[in-house]
Amino acid sequence: MIPLAIDEQRLQRQIDELAAISEAPAPIVTRVLFSEADRRGREFVRQLARTLALEVREDAVGNLFARWEGTDPTQPAIATGSHVDAIPNAGRYDGVVGVLGALEAFRALKASNFRPKRAMELIVFTAEEPTRFGIGCLGSRLLGGALSPERAAALSDREGKSLEAWRQQAGYAEKDLSSVRLAKNRYAAFVELHIEQGPLLERENIPIGVVERIAAPSTLRMDLTGVGGHAGAVLMPDRHDALLAGAEIALAVEQAARHSGSPDTVGTTGVFRIEPGAVNSVPFHAYLEIDLRDTQRSTRDAALAQVESAAEQICQRRGIGLNLERLNVDAPAVCDAQLVKTIEGVCGQLGLSVKKMISRAYHDTLFMAAVCPATMIFIPCRGGVSHRPDEYSSPEQIKNGVAVLGHTLAKLAQ
Ligand code: GLV
Ligand code: MN
Ligand code: MN
Numbered sequence: 001m002i003p004l005a006i007d008e009q010r011l012q013r014q015i016d017e018l019a020a021i022s023e024a025p026a027p028i029v030t031r032v033l034f035s036e037a038d039r040r041g042r043e044f045v046r047q048l049a050r051t052l053a054l055e056v057r058e059d060a061v062g063n064l065f066a067r068w069e070g071t072d073p074t075q076p077a078i079a080t081g082s083h084v085d086a087i088p089n090a091g092r093y094d095g096v097v098g099v100l101g102a103l104e105a106f107r108a109l110k111a112s113n114f115r116p117k118r119a120m121e122l123i124v125f126t127a128e129e130p131t132r133f134g135i136g137c138l139g140s141r142l143l144g145g146a147l148s149p150e151r152a153a154a155l156s157d158r159e160g161k162s163l164e165a166w167r168q169q170a171g172y173a174e175k176d177l178s179s180v181r182l183a184k185n186r187y188a189a190f191v192e193l194h195i196e197q198g199p200l201l202e203r204e205n206i207p208i209g210v211v212e213r214i215a216a217p218s219t220l221r222m223d224l225t226g227v228g229g230h231a232g233a234v235l236m237p238d239r240h241d242a243l244l245a246g247a248e249i250a251l252a253v254e255q256a257a258r259h260s261g262s263p264d265t266v267g268t269t270g271v272f273r274i275e276p277g278a279v280n281s282v283p284f285h286a287y288l289e290i291d292l293r294d295t296q297r298s299t300r301d302a303a304l305a306q307v308e309s310a311a312e313q314i315c316q317r318r319g320i321g322l323n324l325e326r327l328n329v330d331a332p333a334v335c336d337a338q339l340v341k342t343i344e345g346v347c348g349q350l351g352l353s354v355k356k357m358i359s360r361a362y363h364d365t366l367f368m369a370a371v372c373p374a375t376m377i378f379i380p381c382r383g384g385v386s387h388r389p390d391e392y393s394s395p396e397q398i399k400n401g402v403a404v405l406g407h408t409l410a411k412l413a414q
Helices: 008-019 036-051 096-111 138-144 149-153 163-170 200-204 242-258 297-318 337-350 395-413
Strands: 029-031 055-058 064-068 077-082 086-090 120-124 187-195 208-214 216-225 266-275 285-294 321-329 354-359 374-379
Touching (some): 008 036, 029 036, 036 120, 077 096, 077 395, 096 395, 187 395, 200 208, 208 337, 216 242, 297 321, 374 395
Parallel strands (some): 077 187
Antiparallel strands (some): 029 086, 055 064
16 A cells, blocks of 8 residues: 555644634634635635645536546546535534545645546535525536536525526636536546544444445425414414414424334424514514435435425415425435445555445435445544534544545545
8 A cells, every 4th residue: 555644733724724714703614605705615725726736627606626637637537525615503524524635635645656547636516505595415416417507597595696696706607507517437436535424433433434325315495475463463363374384394394204114214494484573473474494314215205295295284274375395305325336345445454444334414425426436435523413513523533534535546546
């Protein structure tokens, strides 16, 4: 094996520097797509990539590619990457470990005088997180063809500002969204390094996970229109309170997930906004975003159907108008068995024990798996905590992941 000197202290400093680029005060990390923090976060990565003499380009939706040219540029490249956008009230490791960790792997490979035969590319995916447009993995969906350019162009955020308008403002609109889709055979493989976002590796004291399958996510958006009025004057039998319908729907989500027959079904009403939001006024409008997932598609689909029919019944009974939209209903992904074996082999050589895992969180790998053989490397995170400011993986745990990634990329690029 080529000797790889991973500098975990340098990497930790970079992770901390990027964490300071946030829309909220430390320790909270918030970098919502197209915010000033998101723009500066991308610039931070761009600068780092340039210091490594990587060739940087961005596509029409802002996916960033940093390429280390191979000695045989006719061969499809090996890709790695993740995201640097962060949901509100997030931590510093989700996505970031796979981006800055990949750059550290490139740096260590370069320092060991390694020359890849196939090119290696870091991809920083646009909006893995769904915060602005409600749909996760915006960049990788377009790359893999899971989202059509027409549907993407029609997306709009809560202020009604469209993706097209945002692209214009961010300077990505020169090219059409249809240009984002990856050509067949563009990549020979894709491997994403990520924190586990679950408790298993820590609990079992295993430093590395390798992902065999990624659970199937889905997202619903619901607009409920009731009748507003004076909190003192409108008597209870006359009410059409949008919040109460929404509250019943949120409980129906919980019921559907709990009683799906699969322990892996999870349902979350993560967005619930009401208007006018005044204590002495009956809510005339409620807006919900609902996340439903399972490792199996069949139980997820059944739970989804149950939530939709419950929402219709609740709204009918309460005299509430319902506009329901399925933002995404995705299949689970199966990772490439050969790549999983390769990573297990690398772990063996490094003396690191490894566990085959299912990812319950979704990742850009879910959509890259449609483009080329793909899998993920997981590292433990404290208490399995993620999507919280106290998310944590130690420099040593990250170093292990970067070493496995670096050696895996080197093997694949030869
Ligand atoms: C990714 O952030 C997810 O919600 O699984
Ligand atoms: Mn996340
Ligand atoms: Mn992530």
